[in-house]
Amino acid sequence: MLLRMSNLFLRTLREDPADAEVPSHKLLVRGGYVRRAAPGVYSWLPLGKIVLENVARVVREEMNAIGGQELLLPALLPREYYEATGRWEEYGDTLFRLQDRKGADYLLGPTHEEVFTLLVKGEYSSYKDFPVILYQIQEKFRDEARPRAGVLRGREFHMKDSYSFDIDDAGLQESYDKHRAAYIRIFDRLGLEYVVVKATSGAMGGSASEEFLAVAPTGEDTFVRSTGSDYAANVEAVTTPAPAALPVEGLPEARVHHTPDTATIRTLVDLLNDLDLGRDFSEADTLKNVLVKTRVPGAREWELLAVGLPGDREVDFKRLEAALEPAEVALLDEADFAANPFLAKGYIGPRALLDNKVRYLVDPRVATGTAWVTGADRPDHHVIDLVAGRDFTPDGTIDVAEVRDGDPSPDGQGTLYTARGIEIGHIFQLGRKYADAFQVDALGPDGKPKRVTMGSYGIGVSRVVASVIEQSHDDKGIVWPREIAPADVHVVGTGKGDQIAEALRIAGELEARGLRVLVDDRKGVSPGVKFTDAELLGVPTAVIVGRGLADGVVELRDRATGGREEVALDAVVERAEAACRA
Amino acid sequence: MLLRMSNLFLRTLREDPADAEVPSHKLLVRGGYVRRAAPGVYSWLPLGKIVLENVARVVREEMNAIGGQELLLPALLPREYYEATGRWEEYGDTLFRLQDRKGADYLLGPTHEEVFTLLVKGEYSSYKDFPVILYQIQEKFRDEARPRAGVLRGREFHMKDSYSFDIDDAGLQESYDKHRAAYIRIFDRLGLEYVVVKATSGAMGGSASEEFLAVAPTGEDTFVRSTGSDYAANVEAVTTPAPAALPVEGLPEARVHHTPDTATIRTLVDLLNDLDLGRDFSEADTLKNVLVKTRVPGAREWELLAVGLPGDREVDFKRLEAALEPAEVALLDEADFAANPFLAKGYIGPRALLDNKVRYLVDPRVATGTAWVTGADRPDHHVIDLVAGRDFTPDGTIDVAEVRDGDPSPDGQGTLYTARGIEIGHIFQLGRKYADAFQVDALGPDGKPKRVTMGSYGIGVSRVVASVIEQSHDDKGIVWPREIAPADVHVVGTGKGDQIAEALRIAGELEARGLRVLVDDRKGVSPGVKFTDAELLGVPTAVIVGRGLADGVVELRDRATGGREEVALDAVVERAEAACRA
Known part of the structure; x- marks a missing residue:
């Protein structure tokens, strides 16, 4: 079935829609492929x-x-099916729910x-x-x-x-x-x-x-x-590769330092380096303890959880949620700190956590035998050379630190980006x-x-x-892969009546050969507008029947490469078919 | 793509589903074409x-x-579109309405x-x-x-x-x-x-x-x-053909008769015939006046409407609603009669209606010059020879009497049934x-x-x-027209391994010729069950590869005619294809 632009329900737009930010949204609307019916709800027009x-x-x-x-x-499904699996509730606001005339609950799948x-x-x-x-x-x-x-x-x-x-x-x-x-x-x-x-x-x-x-x-x-x-x-x-456990023998003793006004890791590291303790400290040498609370499904009470990780990394909340699923996770509020006075904000260390039976999980980098600068559980004090496996033993590991460009790839080959x-x-x-x-x-x-x-x-x-x-567009429009393009070939007849007639003839022959054909047979539309539309619509191959027709020549265009080629009129059907089947 | 019953998601049923009354419902379920997901909501299985x-x-x-x-x-549509045309309300309970997470109203189209x-x-x-x-x-x-x-x-x-x-x-x-x-x-x-x-x-x-x-x-x-x-x-x-108007000259004068206890037309006609008035009366000679009330959209007040029609016919309420649309129509209640004391129940005549400005529409059969027995507007009294166009002039005609088998066809040819x-x-x-x-x-x-x-x-x-x-089934199952059948041909291999293998070979050849093929290659299923299933499923042409195979013979069956024909094995593909393309 020949798609004729003279009567196709298609109007292209020159301007991007006001609500569009990404290329596909702009081009689908400008190319007349879709129209918005409601927020997030679209109508697909003929080419779409x-x-x-x-x-x-x-x-x-x-x-x-x-x-x-x-x-x-069906899309309309009874509540009881999804209640049986818990998804009626779990989906939350994302589920469209409705009732029928008898008040029975339904959802849209x-x-x-x-x-x-x-x-x-x-x-x-x-x-x-x-x-x-x-x-x-x-x-x-x-x-x-x-x-x-x-x-x-x-x-x-x-x-x-x-x-x-x-x-x-x-x-x-x-x-x-x-x-x-x-x-x-x-x-x-x-x-x-x-x-x-x-x-x-x-x-x-x-x-x-x-x-x-x-x-x-x-x-x-x-x-x-x-x-x-x-x-x-x-x-x-x-997954973060865990370093091998190191021997703890011979490591320096842990000792507490007075570190006034060092509630941030940066100020702490600066102070330690100013103290001239015989070595340089970096943020990666500190052990940061992040407190959250979790609740398993069906439970009423929240439970504290501490995550220990190197001070140069943040907890990635998405990774944390994924690691704890199906439990919920939330940040602590002031009431939580008030209820747990052993938590010295900014100076929390493993000791107080473990002494107070707070579940304590650490980053895989906090392996046995690694030594850390960490909170001493009272304001303005930190402990140095606190050794994992010697001075504290966490409840396990949790791999929720942010992943950074340059981190080693888990498969041991190359780095991540x-x-x-x-x-x-x-x-x-x-x-x-x-x-x-x-x-x-x-x-x-x-x-x-x-x-x-x-x-x-x-x-x-x-x-x-x-x-x-x-993935496949340029500043002029869409560049369809042939497999899903709305047509194999776009035959454009410019301006004059006999050019349009010839375009229709070529289009008919191409269609007879089993190709899917879009033909621009609009009258009273300038060649420039037709070329612009052809590029916007993005059909892989175009045949331009224009002024060259008088000399027995038409043009073959490739949307992806931009290539153009003059072809003798009596060879164009053959050549266009070959291009489409290449 | 060969449809193989050995792995097709299809289980036929021998019993009708409990909730099914009509043949299509029974057969679609028994044949494994559909399954119910909720009341009035169905899943279509592969053949369906x-x-x-x-x-x-x-x-x-x-x-x-x-x-x-x-x-x-989309199916999900915003309320405002349908509000603009009034259909948000008009559809009543038939519309599925829902709200999104922001409380905006939507409907399912x-x-x-x-x-x-x-x-x-x-x-x-x-x-x-x-x-x-x-x-x-x-x-x-x-x-x-x-x-x-x-x-x-x-x-x-x-x-x-x-x-x-x-x-x-x-x-x-x-x-x-x-x-x-x-x-x-x-x-x-x-x-x-x-x-x-x-x-x-x-x-x-x-x-x-x-x-x-x-x-x-x-x-x-x-x-x-x-x-x-x-x-x-x-x-x-x-539409009821209206008889031509008759001259009123020379018709007998209208006169009132005492007709005690004749609130029904039957008793009235019997009494009149007992009175020996010189001619026989039938119910068709009486003019019945049916009172309803109507209200145009947007109006607050109901208005009375009287429908006059021959006493042997009832008002067809569906025809009445259709004739008055978009106005609503309802029956009178006691309060309405009380508010209009001129309405003598059982004895209502044109006079009181017209004198009291009740809108009065009559059946087309109540043409000018026709004489009627009708109510005299007081209990136990009727008037005889009341002539339309002489003694009363209705406000117009309304064609809402029940249509009966034997009524003349509106096109003048034959009668209706x-x-x-x-x-x-x-x-x-x-x-x-x-x-x-x-x-x-x-x-x-x-x-x-x-x-x-x-x-x-x-x-x-x-x-x-x-x-x-x-329209197309028998007591054994569905009889599909070829155009929409799930397959052109159903190749049944009965019992033995080599019969199934041969059935698969024939099926493959038929498919290679462009036919759509269902093949019963199930092992351990009796020939009787396979034949029963084939008739239930209703594919137009069947090829039975059974015991005759040893003699080089298979059977060709036609589902619609029940015709059976033995065919030589080496001719079956040709013959089956011919049957499918006939």
Whole structure:
């Protein structure tokens, strides 16, 4: 079906929309691909619908190739399913909740673990039924606190979600690996530059999990990569190599110094160096003890937790939350300090913590045999040469210090640096959380019931569209990879009637050869406007039928390289087809 | 992609689901096409998803053929759009309403007139931009009071909705006619038996409108057809031919009779015939006056309305509501009678109504020159030979009497009879209601703004799936028309390993020829179960690879005719393909 711009429901804009900050948002709106219907809620206009469907097609093909079976589930779901797994509450404000005319509670599906689990429970009962991979491509609803960046973070968006069901861990690992491989094929076909990072599992409640991040400076997710390998990880998942334990014999005794007005580490280090103690001190030689409080789900009382880490590092709160999950974590307030007078603010040391039974976890760098400058538990005093494993023994380690550019890569090759990305895919080994909630068992070969184990896997289909643009655009517009472009070729007839007629003829021939064709057959629109629109819309190959037509010549343009080439009129169909199929 | 029953997410059921009453509901569930997720909310399993997509494909092809452009709009819509048109209120409990985390009101789209209108307003501004036809295929949400019959009347369902925008009435008529023709092609391709009935416009607020009803005894909609022509209409839209006016000269004078204890028409007629007045009376000779009250939108006060109609007919309340729309209508209560003492219950006549300025409308049969027995406005008295146009002149006619089997067809050919149908499509000339609400103007050739005019057109895609089954099934299962069947051919390998292997080989060859193939390659399942499943699932053509294989023979079955034919093994692929492409 020829897409004719003379009647296509498409109006391009010259100005960026006022609310747009990132390139994909600007270009999708300016190119007439999407229009905003409400905050975080978008309508897909004809060309946008085509691109969205193209991404869905690639996803569908690769899901089918790993044996995935496509279903279509409703968006409107009863509360009881999500209550059974605790997600009715856990999702908090992010869940759209509503009531029907009888007052029954419903929600709009944010993901569909519960419903797929119940479906499988309803149909399958024997180990012979497994494994099975089910998926759908469908609207999802999440009431994001800050919908932003157009379709990059919407409140109603398009997602492929799939679910694997296996009878044992080895099967789950296989289903997971299949998805991982399918995702790599999908994102490769879409021409995306991406990394696969180890992730924490978040609210989904699983164990192993990886995220696919499209590399983009506009991404919301921070991750670290190595200079020396293809290591990449979410900062939450970075592990700090623990130094080997050192012998404590022969180390100097710990001793307390009067260190007035040294509530900050910088002032402390300066003072120590002024004291001329025979060696130089740096912030990395100090042991900072950060107090927080935590509460496990269902508990009423908060519990104190102290984190000890080198003074040159901050606690990364995201890493802390991930490490303590599913417990909550919060900072102390004045009332907490008042209730615990042994906490000498600015001068807290391991002694008072351990003496008062505060749970005390330290950074892996605080290994046995390392000596530290730290608080002496009274104002204006610090202790020097306090040795871990000799003078104090923490309750364990916790790896929540900020990760910095230049830190060694956990795989021992190269150093880490920070980059930003957009989460386009996520694969989880959920394990038995949902099967337990709904008691999904399969009768094993031994006649005994066996609890099934699950994986859940998502691709943000609409977000992928935006991610492609984030990576593939220039100052003139979008540069679509061919696989998802709204058309293979854009035939532009400039100005005169016979140029437009010839453009339509060429477009018809290209279409007859199986190409998807957009043709600019608008009358009364200047060549300049048509060229500008063609670059904005971003179709990979363009054929310009302009003034050269009188001499039997048209122009072939490549959107990605900017290359232009004059082609004889009678060769253009052949040449354009070759370019499109290259 | 070969659909293999050995791993297809499909379990057929032998028993009808407890909540199912109609064939399509029973068979879709028993055949593993759908599963219920909540009342009126269904999941489509793999085969169901394929059938649903096949219907969508037919709809899409025919919509594209009339120049429709496909978009995809969100389901989550802000209240203000629907408030602007009054539909936020008008939809009543049928609208799913919800709030986001900030307390802003949203709804789940029941249809999308508002959003499409705003989209067109945003993009288009000149008469040259029109006409345009936009459509989408997408989930709709309506909180039905009584969801029933599986996907026939769901609360979340799949719909094609399209909208035409024109600058004048002639254009609207053309867009409407295009849709009408496209709908006929769609429903013909789907093999449906249907009628196109004139409809009232309901809450959509339009003028001309027709419904496409699939003829089915299980349908919720009643309509009438003619024995002598292809006339069909909703009862609301049936028009009663008005007899020609008769001369009043020479007719007997009206005279009042004492008619004690004749509050019912039957007792009245019996008494009159007992009185021996020189002729026989029937109920059709009496003029019954039915009192109701009406209120136009926005008005505070109710107003009395009297409907005069022959005594052998009842007022059809649906026809009355349709005739008075958008005014409300209600029955009188005792307080109303008390407030209007001139209303002599059981003996109400035209005189008192007209003397007391009650609006008085009569059935078309009450033509000038017709003589009636009617109430004399005091208990136990009736008047005989009261002549319309001589003794009383009503305020007009109203065509709201019940329509009965045997009534003359409005087109003058044959008589009417009642049938039932399922509404599968609806086409409306909306006119300027939505364009007025959002002030959508196009600049005309004269430089002056011209308000655009709209049509809206729907097809219930999921409902069509069920309607096809209502018309095409037998006691063994579904009989799919090929166009939307989940596969072209069902290859059944019975029992033995080599029969299954041969079935898979044949299936592979048929697939290589471009056919869509379902193959029953299940091991350990009896031939009887496989045949039963094949009939239940309803694929048009089956190839049975069974015991005959040893003799080089397989069987070809036709689901619709029940025909069976032995075919030599080396001819089966050719023959099966021919059957599928016939």
